[in-house]
Amino acid sequence: KTRLALEVAAGGVDAFPGGVWWIDLATATTGDAVAPVALAAVGARETAGRTTLQAVCDRFAGAAALVVVDNCEHVLSAAFGLVDALRSAAPEVRIVATSREALGVRGEQLVPIGSLPSDDGERLFIERALSVRPDLDVDANRVVIERLCARLDGIPLAIELAAARCRSMLPAEIDSRLDDRFRLLRGGRAGAERHRTLQAAVAWSYEMLDDEERHVFQRLAVFADGTLVDGLAAVCEMDEFDVLDVVDRLISRSMVVTTATEFGSRYGQLETLRQFAEDRLVDSGAIEQVRDRHLAWVGRLAGEIAGSGGTPRAGAGFRRFCVEVDNLRVAVAHATGTGRHDTAHRIVAAVGSCALDRQALELFDWVRPVQLESDWTDAAAVCAAYGALADQNRGTRPTDGPIGGVPERFLDTNPVVMLLHSWLQLIGFGRWRAALDLLERIPLSSDGLRLAVDVAWLGCTGLGINNHRHPVDLDEIDRRGGAAMARARTSGDELAVAQVASWYGGALAWARPERALELTAEAKGIASRLGARGHFDRAVAMSGIALGNAVATGHLDRRMAALEMRRLLAASLEEGMMHMAASSSGPAFTLFARRDPDAAILLVLAIKEFNGFDYELILSEAGVELPADLEPYRTRLARMSLAEVVGQVIAALDRVIADAEAAPEPTGGDS
Numbered sequence: 001k002t003r004l005a006l007e008v009a010a011g012g013v014d015a016f017p018g019g020v021w022w023i024d025l026a027t028a029t030t031g032d033a034v035a036p037v038a039l040a041a042v043g044a045r046e047t048a049g050r051t052t053l054q055a056v057c058d059r060f061a062g063a064a065a066l067v068v069v070d071n072c073e074h075v076l077s078a079a080f081g082l083v084d085a086l087r088s089a090a091p092e093v094r095i096v097a098t099s100r101e102a103l104g105v106r107g108e109q110l111v112p113i114g115s116l117p118s119d120d121g122e123r124l125f126i127e128r129a130l131s132v133r134p135d136l137d138v139d140a141n142r143v144v145i146e147r148l149c150a151r152l153d154g155i156p157l158a159i160e161l162a163a164a165r166c167r168s169m170l171p172a173e174i175d176s177r178l179d180d181r182f183r184l185l186r187g188g189r190a191g192a193e194r195h196r197t198l199q200a201a202v203a204w205s206y207e208m209l210d211d212e213e214r215h216v217f218q219r220l221a222v223f224a225d226g227t228l229v230d231g232l233a234a235v236c237e238m239d240e241f242d243v244l245d246v247v248d249r250l251i252s253r254s255m256v257v258t259t260a261t262e263f264g265s266r267y268g269q270l271e272t273l274r275q276f277a278e279d280r281l282v283d284s285g286a287i288e289q290v291r292d293r294h295l296a297w298v299g300r301l302a303g304e305i306a307g308s309g310g311t312p313r314a315g316a317g318f319r320r321f322c323v324e325v326d327n328l329r330v331a332v333a334h335a336t337g338t339g340r341h342d343t344a345h346r347i348v349a350a351v352g353s354c355a356l357d358r359q360a361l362e363l364f365d366w367v368r369p370v371q372l373e374s375d376w377t378d379a380a381a382v383c384a385a386y387g388a389l390a391d392q393n394r395g396t397r398p399t400d401g402p403i404g405g406v407p408e409r410f411l412d413t414n415p416v417v418m419l420l421h422s423w424l425q426l427i428g429f430g431r432w433r434a435a436l437d438l439l440e441r442i443p444l445s446s447d448g449l450r451l452a453v454d455v456a457w458l459g460c461t462g463l464g465i466n467n468h469r470h471p472v473d474l475d476e477i478d479r480r481g482g483a484a485m486a487r488a489r490t491s492g493d494e495l496a497v498a499q500v501a502s503w504y505g506g507a508l509a510w511a512r513p514e515r516a517l518e519l520t521a522e523a524k525g526i527a528s529r530l531g532a533r534g535h536f537d538r539a540v541a542m543s544g545i546a547l548g549n550a551v552a553t554g555h556l557d558r559r560m561a562a563l564e565m566r567r568l569l570a571a572s573l574e575e576g577m578m579h580m581a582a583s584s585s586g587p588a589f590t591l592f593a594r595r596d597p598d599a600a601i602l603l604v605l606a607i608k609e610f611n612g613f614d615y616e617l618i619l620s621e622a623g624v625e626l627p628a629d630l631e632p633y634r635t636r637l638a639r640m641s642l643a644e645v646v647g648q649v650i651a652a653l654d655r656v657i658a659d660a661e662a663a664p665e666p667t668g669g670d671s
Contacts, residue, residue, distance in 0.1 A: 001098040001099075001113050002070055002071070002098055003156075004098075004113060005068050005070060005096055005098050006068075008066075008068070008096055009022065009066065009068050009096070012066045012094075015066075016064055016065050016066045016094070017063075017064050017065075018060065018063030018064045018065030018066075018092070018093070019063075019065050019066075020065070020066045020067075020068070021041065021042050021065060021066070021067045021068070022041060022068050022070065023037065023038045023041040023042065023067065023068065023069045023070065023082075024037075024041065024070045024071060025037060025038075025069065025070060025071045025072055025074075025075055025079060026070070026071040028074075028075050028078070030075065030078075031075045031077055031078030032078070033075075034075050034078035034079060034081070034082055035051070035052040035053045035056060035078075035082065036052055038053075038056045038069075038082055039052050039055055039056050042056060042059050042060075042067075043059070044056055044058065044059040053081065053082065053085055054085075054089075056082070056085075056086070057085050057086055057088075057089035057090060058089075060086065060089070060090035060093050061089065061090055062090070062092070063090060063092060063093065064092040064093070065090075065092070065093050065094070066093075066094050066095075066096070067086060067093055067094070067095050067096075068095075068096045068097075068098075069082065069083060069095060069096070069097040069098070070097075070098045071098060071099070072097050072098065072099035072103060073099045073100040073101060073205070073208060073253070074204075074207075074208055076099065076101065076103065079097065079099070079103060080103045080104060080105060083095055083097055083103055083105050084105050084106075087105070087107075100205055100208075100253050100254050101249075101252040101253045101254070102252060112254075114154075115153050115154030115155060115270070116149075116154040116155075116156055116159070117154070118146065118149060118150065118154070120154075121149035121150075121152075121154045121156075121159050122142075122145055122146055122149050124156060124159050124160065124163070125145050125148065125149055125159050125160075125162065125163045126138055126145065126163075127163075128159070128160050128163035128164065128166075129145075129163040129166040129171075132163070132164060132166055132167040133166045133167055136166060136171075141170070141171045141172070144171040144172050144175055145171050147175060148162060148171060148174060148175050148178070151175070151178050151271065152178070152181075152272065153270040153271055153272050155270070155272060157198065157201050158181070158185060158198050158272060161185035161197070161198055162174050162178075162184075162185055165184065165185070181198060181272065181275065182197075182198055182199040182202075182275065182276065182279070185197065185198040185199075198272065199276075202272065202273060202276045203276075205253065205254070205255060206255075206276065206280075208253070209250075209253070209255070212246055213246055213249055213250055213253075213255075214280070215236065215246075216232070216236055216238075216243060216246045216247065216250065217250055217255055217256070217269075217277050218277045218278075218280050218281045218284070218286075218290075219232070219235045219236050219281070219290050220232060220256065220267065220268070220269055220274075220277065221269065221274045221275075221277035221278040221281060222235060222278070222281070222287075222290050222291055222294045222330070223235075223268070223294070223327055223330075224326035224327050224329065224330045225268060225323075225326045225327070226257075226259070226266045226267055226268025226269075227266065227267060227268070227327065228261075228263055228264055228265070228266055228267075229243055229244060229247070229264070229265070229267070230297075231294075231297050231301075231327070232247070232267060234293060234296070234297040234300075235290060235293045235294050235297060237293070247267055251267075255269070255273060256268070256269060257269065257270065261323065262319065263316075263319075263320060263323070266323075291334045292334075294327075294330070294331055294334070295331045295334050295335055295340075295343065297331075298324075298327055298328055298331035298332075298347060299331070299343065299346070299347055301320070301324060301327075302328070302346075302347045302350040302351050303350055304317065305317040305318070305320060305321050305350065305351055305354060306350040306351065309353065309448065309493065309495075309496075310447065310448040310451070310491050310493050310496065311491060311492060311493060312491075312492030312493070314491075314492070314493035314494060314495050314496065315493075315494045315495060315530050317354075318354050318357060318358070318495055318530055318531075318532065319530060319531065321351050321354040321355075321358065322354075322358055322360075322531055325358075325360055325363070328347065328348075328351065328363070329363075329366060331347065332344045332347055332348060332366045332367065333366065335347070336366070336367065341367070341380070342377055342379065342380070344366070344367050345367055345377060345379035345380045345382075345383050346379045348363060348364065348366060348367050348379075348383045348386075349378075349379040349382040349383050349386070349416075351363070352364070352382060352383070352386040355386070355390075356386070356389070356390070356393075356534050357495060357532040357533070357534045357535055358531065358532065358533055358534065359393075359533040359534045359537070361390040361393060361394060364383065364386050364387035364390045365387070367380075367383045367387075368387065376406070376407055376410070378410070378414050381404075381406045381407070381410040381414055381417050382414065382416050382417060382420075384403070384404030384405060384406050385403045385404045385406055385410075385416070385417045385420040385421060385424075386404075386420060387404050388403045388404035388405075388420075388424055389403070389420055389423060389424055389427075389428075392424060392427060392428045398424055398428040398429070400429075402421070403417065403420060403421040403424050412441075415442050415443060415445070415449055418438060418441065418442050419439075419442060419449075419452055419453065419456060421438060422435040422436075422438040422439050422442075422456055422460075423435070423456060423459070425438065426456075426459060426460055426463060427463075430463075432460045432461075432463055432464040433464070435456070435460045436457065436460050439453050439456050439457055439460070447487065447491070450487075451484060451487050451488060451491075451496060451500070454480055454481075454483070454484040454487075454500075455484060455499050455500055455503050457480060458477070458480065458481055458484065458500070458503040458504050458506070458507045459503045459506065459507075461476075461477060461507045462503060462506035462507035462508075462509065462542070463506070465507065465509075465510050465511075472510065472511050474508075474511055474512070477504075477507045477508060481500070481504035481507060481508075484500045484504065485497070485500050485501065485504060488500045494526050494530060495526070495530065495532060495535065497522070497523075497526060498522070498523040498526040498527045498530075498532065498535045498539065499523070499535055499538075501519040501520065501522045501523035501526075501539070502519070502520055502523040502527075502535060502538050502539040502542050503538075503542070504519050505517070505518075505519030505520040505523065505539070505542045505543065505546065506520075506541075506542035506545060508546075509542060509543075509545040509546040509549055510545070510549055513546040513547070513549045513550040514546075514550065516542065516543070516545075516546035517543055517546050517547070517550070520539045520540070520542045520543035520546065521543070523535060523536075523538075523539035523542075524536055524539045524540060524543070527539060537568065537571070540564065540567075540568040541568065543564065544561075544564065544565050544568065547560075547561035547564060547565070547591075548561065548590035548591055549590070551590060551591060557660075558591060558656065558660055559656070559657055559660035559661065561591055562591050562592070562653045562656045562657045562660070563657060565591060565653055566650055566653040566654065566657070569646055569649060569650050569653075570650060573643055573646055573647070573650075590622045591653065591656055592649070592652040592653055592655070592656050593619060593622035593623060593624045594622065594623045594624065595652060595655055595656055595659070596648075596651075596652035596655065597624045598633075598648075599648040599649055599651070599652040600619055600622070600624055600652075601619070601624070601626060601627070601630075601633055602633060602636065602637060602640070602645055602648060603645055603646075603648070603649055604619055604626070605630065605633055605634065605637055606637060606640075606642060606645045
């Protein structure tokens with residue numbers, strides 16, 4: 001802010017006949033020192049019968065001058081008095097004040113100064129780094145410099161101090177040590193003492209906070225990526241309105257940043273400030289107690305999110321999960337690190353379905369390994385079952401036996417584990433009949449469980465039809481699918497509607513592809529709006545089956561179907577969802593198998609490593625037979641990753657799209 005004020009002052013030299021004057025209040029250690037410092041800065045003298053402040057004002061009587069008052073924050077009340085007196089005594093004077101909070105003078109216009117934009121931050125780093133290390137290879141280090149500036153929150157002082165370290169270190173070495181930035185970024189810069197280290201610069205602002213402000217500022221540090229007011233009030237053990245009053249003051253002092261969200265304002269700290277606040281918590285001995293309160297709040301939040309399922313609040317609950325994933329991670333890590341495994345399991349189990357919907361599969365890794373021996377709980381069993389399904393989605397071949405190593409007793413007593421086990425039997429092994437048998441054993445103790453079982457039944461039926469050509473009972477599909485859709489709509493749970501529509505569409509994809517496309521389009525619309533990536537990918541995969549069937553019967557455009565499949569596969573690859581990408585390639589057989597039989601054969605062999613679907617049958621229907629000698633293909637496959645196999649499919653779809661675009665427009669009939 002001082003440098004910006006200097007630029008303003010330099011630009012005003014010719015515009016103000018009365019001159020440009022600089023008053024630096026950094027040397028005023030108390031409010032009483034403000035007027036004497038100002039007097040000396042403007043070259044005025046005290047006269048008999050006039051106070052020091054009046055003498056300063058007399059200096060500008062009738063003058064059209066620009067006065068810059070720098071560093072007001074630590075003597076705010078006295079700075080207010082100086083500026084207010086100048087405005088009253090010298091109306092032609094224009095005043096620019098720099099401060100970490102507003103002065104409160106009537107007519108004051110605030111110009112908040114945020115962090116440097118990334119390009120400017122990188123330019124500053126490079127300029128300062130080259131001044132101490134002229135031989136620095138900027139191009140070779142550009143990516144690291146970009147990351148450094150982002151990690152330093154675009155704070156100019158922090159960037160300058162980091163650049164000064166280039167005298168003895170490479171940018172990558174600086175980046176690797178930024179977790180201890182306050183020890184790293186000290187020295188290397190001339191100027192005021194408070195600007196010589198990052199620690200001193202932050203402490204300068206911190207020391208000006210009162211006890212209540214420090215209390216809230218410190219406790220905000222335990223949140224990952226900020227929080228809404230409910231979380232901060234819980235951790236601070238304060239009333240929400242009281243917390244809001246304090247937060248408002250911290251925002252005015254640039255110690256807290258706020259972001260507008262659909263749930264209300266979210267409060268957080270720049271990482272540099274967060275680390276400083278966390279250090280103060282550690283020094284005070286309160287860190288564990290505050291983390292315990294954060295854990296308790298996350299536990300309540302997870303329960304609220306779980307309780308929103310099957311209600312009109314489900315969509316909002318899911319989106320709240322999405323924005324609080326980092327807080328969940330921090331809380332679960334604290335629980336497991338302090339031996340409270342049951343608490344960690346209960347939190348993860350409560351939000352497990354949200355994690356699958358979001359494809360935030362790392363959540364299940366937070367509670368591994370499950371080493372409970374005979375002390376398995378229902379929550380631990382649910383976590384392990386979710387984890388096994390997540391592994392299968394990521395491309396790890398599932399092991400046979402009870403899902404996730406869960407003791408077999410849970411396959412008879414825990415409906416969630418039974419349901420997840422049926423999904424693994426279906427998707428991981430292609431055992432759709434075994435999955436149906438499991439579903440028959442689940443006690444339907446609630447409407448939510450009944451709906452979940454119906455969804456799984458639709459999934460089993462659809463995959464049985466589409467991958468094994470199991471006979472179609474359209475009346476039963478419509479009866480159960482229609483009833484499930486009605487229950488989902490009545491509940492107001494949009495995620496449930498998307499899930500039912502996706503699997504209902506999949507069950508109809510072979511016999512009624514046009515109706516299936518209507519259902520999956522609804523599922524895609526809901527999932528896209530809510531950010532439910534798992535539902536979206538599944539809906540696209542089901543629509544892909546319908547597209548392939550519709551193209552095979554000449555009712556839909558091959559190019560559009562290929563474009564849709566390509567989009568899904570590319571997105572799945574980008575997010576590391578290897579098994580989802582490979583499995584979703586199956587419906588593409590009818591689109592590219594004749595055009596690129598080698599890619600289709602490689603895909604069949606790769607997918608068979610993950611499930612038992614009859615892809616040879618689908619391949620045969622697409623006009624390609626597996627050769628008698630598969631050894632050359634297996635040899636090639638052994639040298640390829642699953643991502644490379646899917647890349648071959650994407651390349652084949654690209655050729656289908658190019659062929660379709662190069663073909664002449666049809667003159668009549670279906671396209």
